[in-house]
Amino acid sequence: MLIGIVGLAALAPRLPVVEMKIKDIGPQGENPFLNYATIRVKGEVISVPSVSISQGRISLYFTISDETGSIDVRAYDPVASQMIKEGKVPLPGDIFIGEVQVRVRETYSYLIIQGINLFEIKTRSGDVIEVTSLSLNIPQGTLVRATGRATNLRNVSAGWLFDLQTSGGTITVLVPTFVTILDTRRASFAYNNISIGAELTITGVVYHYRGTSPEIVVRKLEDIVIKTPVVQPGIPPGLNVVKLRDLARYVNSMVLVSVTLRGLGYESGTQMPYIIYVYDDTGNGTVRANTTLVLRINPMETATGSILNITGTVRILGGNIVIEANNIIVVKKEPPKVLNISYILENFDEYMGMIVGIRGSLADYRTTSGGSYIITFSDNTGEITVFIPRSAWDRIQQNIQQSILNRETVTFYGYLTLYGTTPELVVYHASGVEV
Structure with a gap:
């Protein structure tokens, strides 16, 4: 009886997977012949795993090193979610040992975990x-x-x-x-x-x-x-929970407001440079916040229309009542709308300050003396300036930076503003870019 080629392949013994040092893999893309190869690797985890979510699917990223070099490791859903559910996400100091697939790009390589049972994690032994x-x-x-x-x-x-x-x-x-x-x-x-x-x-x-x-x-x-939980999570005893129309009664007092996010702005030269525009059922309000607090508003998932609980002190600045925030909690997330550039430009007055997304590719760019990026960004309807401050650019993963600069199609998320008279999208958060 004849056995087909597929049957022979199924009966054939599984070839051993070669264990490789990181230097031999070529972490800078030196070995294109390894693309899609399955290898075995062992290394110490040297970074805290980061997470990205695209269309509801989770990706995990971390870096390992051995005595010859370092390389990024990735896991995509469903493996990434399994790793989280089963508590099998490595942390710095752990030893990662596993079979992985090599992916080679022009200037970098990375490894992909393809199964929850294809790797093990060795943690440091000893008591707490x-x-x-x-x-x-x-x-x-x-x-x-x-x-x-x-x-x-x-x-x-x-x-x-x-x-x-x-x-x-x-x-x-x-x-x-x-x-x-x-x-x-x-x-x-x-x-x-x-x-x-x-x-x-x-x-x-x-x-x-x-x-x-x-x-x-x-x-x-x-x-x-x-050890000492609060009775009402997020609301300390004695805190004034107020509506925006009543803020004038609480000048120099601490308050909590539950508001809807409209958009963001920026004013340099102050300790609280970000302006958060909000509203509730009684009117509009303005909140001043530092960079750390604003980074809680992740533009990829928390955009115009999201519900925020904001605590802070009511002040009068320049004749206007504002809240100087000391805490921001995102209560309900409203994802951003991805809009055509031409539509944004035609309706810019309406969208000024709002958090939106735009999808396209880099047409040109330059950097400022401070290391920020000014990008001319285009889709098939028009062009707009995208500004990425250095504080955000430095936190964007290197492979995503390369995708941007290599003119690959990406989606930027940020708030719309005017630089002089020029409309631009400000990507203030490292999560504000999706490949």
Whole structure:
């Protein structure tokens, strides 16, 4: 009886997968013949995994290194979601060992995890160490526990960052995005309590941020134990919950407003350079905020029409009543509209300040002396200027930066403004670009 070629392939023994050093893979795209090859690799995780979401699908990104070099590793859905659900996301100090597929681009290469069972993670052994402070003498990946009061909560590209005031000093804590992304109810409760200074016990691994600043990275939400939860999450006792029309009665007082986001603006030279335009059922309002708070408004998912809870102090500035924000919580997300450039330009007065998306490609660009990017961006209907401040550009992943500069089709998300008389889209957030 004859056996077909497919049958022979199925019966053939599986060829062993070659283990390679990172240098031999060619992390700068040196080995195009490896494109789509399956290899085995082993390396220490040296970055906190980052997350991106496109059309509801999750992607994970992290970097590993061995004695020969470093390379990025990626996982796409459904594998990425499985990794999060099963607690199989590596953190700095872990050893990643697995079979991966190599992808080679012109100037860089990366590795793709293709199955939840095709890799393993080895964590640093040992008991949990109780700490009241951190130093670089504690090895990266060491499991530690600390108790204290949360302060200075801010959103960063990697997740939530806050300070834990302990009996021995201040410890920086990072809650990565992948920890919070699948359990929004529990994450919201934790976030609200952290935002108003609850007493916490935190368990996590030590990470040497940029090699100089040790911090604790949380592996899962269960590792955030709230010792003194508030009765009403996010609303401290005695706080005035008010409507925008009544702000004049609360000058120099702390208030909380629940408002709808209309758009953003920027005014340089102040400690709170961002202007947040909001409204409720009683009128319009203006909020001033620093960069850290505004980064909680991720333009890829939180755009015009989103609901925000904002706490802050009511002030009179230049004869106008404003709220100087000290906390912003996104209650309901409204995704941005992706619009044609010609439509934006024809209706610019209506869309001024609004957070929107535009899809197209780079036509030209230049950089400022401060490292910001000024891009002429076009679709099939017109051109508009896109401004990416250096603070945002430096946080955009390198492969995405290359896609932009290589004139690939991308979507930018940001707020619309005028530079002089020239309309432009400001991409103020590192998540404001999608390939």
